[in-house]
Amino acid sequence: MSRLFGTDGVRGLANGLLTAELAMQLAQAAAVVLGHDRNSNGSRPRAVVARDPRASGEFIAAAVEAGLSSSGIDVYDAGVLPTPAAAYLVADLDADFGVMISASHNPAPDNGIKFFARGGQKLPDEVEDAIEAQMSNEAVRPVGADVGRIQRFSDAEDRYIVHLLQTLPHTLEGLTVVLDCAHGAASGCSPQVFKDAGANVIVIGADPDGHNINDGVGSTHLGPLKEAVVKYGANLGIAHDGDADRCLAVDHEGNEVDGDQIMAILAVALKASGKLRDDVLVATVMSNLGLKIALREAGISIRETAVGDRYVLEEMRDGGFNLGGEQSGHVIFADHATTGDGVLTGLQLAAQIALTGKTLKELASVMTKLPQVLINVKGVDRTKVGSNEVLAQAVAAAEAALGDTGRVLLRPSGTEPVVRVMVEAADEETAQSIAEHLAQVVRAELALELVSE
Known part of the structure; x- marks a missing residue:
């Protein structure tokens, strides 16, 4: 079973x-x-x-x-x-x-x-x-x-709002923020806490009817948020998912700011204020190599974990670290929360704009995202990824070709006959070429054998 x-x-x-x-x-x-x-x-x-x-x-x-x-x-x-x-x-x-x-x-x-x-x-x-x-x-x-x-x-929601406001290093006065609540659980509290923090708030995706949660809105559908930010001339947009444990952002020009970029901004800010414990950020193996490069230049090291916020949390607890998260927008502030909190993350990100006077686009430029190509290879024996010699040689050759300018990651699915091939490189063409080559090797070497009845 x-x-x-x-x-x-x-x-x-x-x-x-x-x-x-x-x-x-x-x-x-x-x-x-x-x-x-x-x-x-x-x-x-x-x-x-x-x-x-x-x-x-x-x-x-x-x-x-x-x-x-x-x-x-x-x-x-x-x-x-x-x-x-x-x-x-x-x-x-x-x-x-x-x-x-x-x-x-x-x-x-x-x-x-x-x-x-x-x-x-x-x-x-x-x-x-x-x-x-x-x-x-x-x-x-x-x-x-x-x-x-x-x-x-x-008064459950009120208690939570009071707690969130107590975490802010600066008011949000003077900022215009568009919030997309995904017709989800944050439809009431997120607009309220941003208003209480002093922001001018424009709200979309905050009319839950029991059936429209995540439907064309929220962190998995950023189109409406991008349009609203540009339309209203907002400083930034914040997108939650249905239960608001994640946050993605949009800058004033309508560009997406993902979890890696958000973590880079917040890690640098915490280090500057002496609050980043041991100068460490915890992230998963799927975080963009650009994050590691940017933080290395800022004097911050990364502890990598398997994919999943539970593994990030475990590493944070074991090491006593206070900031971690995922590219998907799960960001964990251990000083204020025990799990990923999209409303808290959005507030902290907006506070950095208010504190520094910089645009979100300027803040996000702290890291340069490397082009990333992901190919899901289906119908293969995922259990043999680590033991096939031909595949190991192909990966080694790809890593040698990339050097310090990229990386290769092969991830077997936990439940399906699928191997995920991820390649990052200095340019899209190189990443695509290497990823396609490795995907071909995976198909050839790990193809499942058909057993006749």
Whole structure:
């Protein structure tokens, strides 16, 4: 049987894979593993539950809260909130754990359930495995006064906004900011916090109806944001995804500023103020080589991890570092958050414009992105990437040809017969040529053999 938990909780088609019954079972299991087994102060365990505005989130939240309260967990129902806000509230309220119901940047028919441990931390694999194993056991069923209670937590969003404002090094007065909230969980709090910080705010993609989340807007569809920034003459645009755990930006000319560029800007700023711990940024292997080159020149080193914000978080915790993230726009400020926070990232980026008086385009010029070509080679044996000698020789030859001006990365998919060939070089033509050559070698050497019946 395949593992129920994926890279970011349990996710799938609502009422397909993710049914009310499954949601309740997960909640009952989490009540034991994250609640009763870890609660040592004698009081009834408490959990924060939040969701994004997908229509299916309503019945899934009801099932989760029923599973928790029937298992003896007191529930704070925080309503519609960004994922990082839910994580913050778990820590702020000293709750035993939290549950976020969201499928992030996925389309509206999907949904998901992810858990946060005490302090708002993401769960390691072994704890997720324990929850999954507990689902096979009999649920805890207290009676009478021992059942949990459900409390509607009306000031959850306000608490989060106050927290965000306290992180700002400078007001945003004089800035015009366009916000694209992806018709998602930040549709209320993101415009409010930018206004409270002093910015003139123009909002798009902030009319969630339960079905339009991420639909042609947000961080996966930057076209509307680019048009609005240019149309209104704004200083910058900020795009969130459905649960607002990521942030991409647009400069005043309508150019995209991705997660690598955002991290470069913020790392340099933190180092200049003496706040970048150990002068280290944590990023994944997919970050552009231009980021490493730019930060090396600024006296900042990069710790690389596997792809996924959970691996970035693990490295940050293990090394005590306070800034990390991904090219996709997940940026983690460990001094202020336990997970990627798109609203926090947008605020910090805007604050740098206000502080320096520079445009976002000028700030982003701190790094030069190398052309990057990515080819997905399908129908191949991904398990042999590291053991095929012909492929190893081809990669070595490509790396020798590129020298310090580029790099090669071969990544086998974790679930499919696919190998991802990524090449960066000083120019697009070179990157494309080398990537295509390596893709041909992968196809020839790792092709899956057809077995006749």
